[in-house]
Amino acid sequence: MFTVYVASEEGLRKRVVGAVKNIPGAILNGSSIELRQALEECAAENPGVLLIDDTLLTQNVGLYEQIAGISYPVILIASPTDAGAARRALSIKAKDFISSDTWEQDLGAILSRTATHLEGEVHRDGRVIVVFSSKGGVGKTTLSVNLGIALAKASRQPVAILDLDIQFGDVAPMVGDAPLVTLYDLIKGKKHVDQEMVKRALKRVANNVYILAAPNNPEEADDIRADHVIQILQLLREIHGYVIVDTAPGYTDINVAAFDFSDTILTVCTPDVITLRTVGQALQVFYDGFHYSHDKVRIVLNRSGSKTGVETVDIAQVLESPVSYQLPSDGAYPVRAANEGAPLINQFPDSLLSRSIQHMAGDLVQETEGRQRSASKQPLKISFLTRFKRKPQ
Ligand SMILES: Nc1ncnc2c1ncn2[C@@H]1O[C@H](COP(=O)(O)OP(=O)(O)OP(=O)(O)O)[C@@H](O)[C@H]1O
Numbered sequence: 224m225f226t227v228y229v230a231s232e233e234g235l236r237k238r239v240v241g242a243v244k245n246i247p248g249a250i251l252n253g254s255s256i257e258l259r260q261a262l263e264e265c266a267a268e269n270p271g272v273l274l275i276d277d278t279l280l281t282q283n284v285g286l287y288e289q290i291a292g293i294s295y296p297v298i299l300i301a302s303p304t305d306a307g308a309a310r311r312a313l314s315i316k317a318k319d320f321i322s323s324d325t326w327e328q329d330l331g332a333i334l335s336r337t338a339t340h341l342e343g344e345v346h347r348d349g350r351v352i353v354v355f356s357s358k359g360g361v362g363k364t365t366l367s368v369n370l371g372i373a374l375a376k377a378s379r380q381p382v383a384i385l386d387l388d389i390q391f392g393d394v395a396p397m398v399g400d401a402p403l404v405t406l407y408d409l410i411k412g413k414k415h416v417d418q419e420m421v422k423r424a425l426k427r428v429a430n431n432v433y434i435l436a437a438p439n440n441p442e443e444a445d446d447i448r449a450d451h452v453i454q455i456l457q458l459l460r461e462i463h464g465y466v467i468v469d470t471a472p473g474y475t476d477i478n479v480a481a482f483d484f485s486d487t488i489l490t491v492c493t494p495d496v497i498t499l500r501t502v503g504q505a506l507q508v509f510y511d512g513f514h515y516s517h518d519k520v521r522i523v524l525n526r527s528g529s530k531t532g533v534e535t536v537d538i539a540q541v542l543e544s545p546v547s548y549q550l551p552s553d554g555a556y557p558v559r560a561a562n563e564g565a566p567l568i569n570q571f572p573d574s575l576l577s578r579s580i581q582h583m584a585g586d587l588v589q590e591t592e593g594r595q596r597s598a599s600k601q602p603l604k605i606s607f608l609t610r611f612k613r614k615p616q
């Protein structure tokens with residue numbers, strides 16, 4: 224398994240990106256039509272291999288020295304009849320050379336041979352974090368998207384965000400993306416999905432951050448089953464350090480499947496009596512019905528500090544659990560970012576909420592790296608559906 228970054232002029236970029244997605248073991252790290260941007264992104268992501276189109280190289284003579292000094296392998300894709308291409312390949316210390324005439328046949332073998340493979344570094348056991356609430360509109364999607372980006376930065380590992388709000392999911396619009404492929408396309412007519420299918424359905428939305436978007440039409444949600452969710456989460460966990468699952472309120476089969484599968488459930492509440500009442504009921508189901516630990520189910524207080532008359536200490540008392548994370552009200556910034564189709568944390572990195580989410584991500588990364596992965600990694604002992612149905616009250 225290895226990651227690939229593609230820097231190429233637009234026509235070739237599209238074709239190479241499409242081809243990379245079909246190469247077994249290759250994960251597309253990113254792509255750009257600007258060489259300078261590609262180098263900046265690669266500095267953050269450290270791809271297994273960087274593929275550079277010679278056309279971009281000829282337009283950026285000033286960057287040769289910088290490219291020659293980078294630590295990951297670089298491959299040049301160039302015309303074999305261009306005498307200058309070999310000289311340029313030498314100047315940038317390219318590890319290999321692909322002919323622009325025959326690249327389609329050669330790409331897989333050359334990438335696989337030259338790239339630094341992730342073996343031993345692959346996160347076959349990424350941490351699955353579900354973001355849930357019994358209430359709508361409390362900030363689940365805002366947290367999912369921005370926590371995903373913050374985790375990717377803090378951990379320097381790939382992060383997937385799965386939108387399980389299957390009827391009205393809005394992870395994709397929140398990152399300004401209209402995905403061509405959704406969760407519905409991934410599972411449509413299939414009993415089993417595999418790693419290659421999942422990789423094709425993922426859309427890169429930021430450095431090391433990939434989303435699997437909710438269906439485009441609410442009717443398509445009917446076809447998504449709990450066993451699909453389990454399969455997809457397992458596959459996502461194998462190639463990402465963290466998997467964030469955004470959800471809709473409710474104990475639906477697919478939500479329960481995700482809860483069971485997850486390592487951590489962030490239960491979001493806001494400081495108002497109505498939300499607290501339903502969150503209290505939800506926690507009871509988690510702790511008493513499903514027997515999840517207090518370490519697995521954690522309370523996130525969003526819009527903390529809002530002058531609602533309900534204090535954080537009261538909340539912890541009412542919920543009989545500590546508040547693990549507090550996220551402040553951030554005025555109009557989250558709405559402005561969403562309206563601009565850009566994640567808050569990228570658009571307003573110094574806003575109160577962005578900083579709190581970055582802090583939260585730092586804590587989660589430290590905790591993940593520091594501790595032995597716990598019981599939730601063991602096979603599910605009780606069928607999640609059976610257990611759920613035993614708890615009708
Ligand atoms: N801490 C915050 N400060 C200010 N605005 C916030 C904050 N958190 C969320 N918002 C805003 O609240 C609204 C609801 O947020 P979001 O869509 O993330 O909630 P949700 O729980 O996912 O909602 P739904 O149940 O509809 O999916 C959005 O307009 C978002 O920008």
Ligand SMILES: [Mg+2]
Pocket residue numbers: 363364365388393469470
């Ligand atoms: Mg939402």
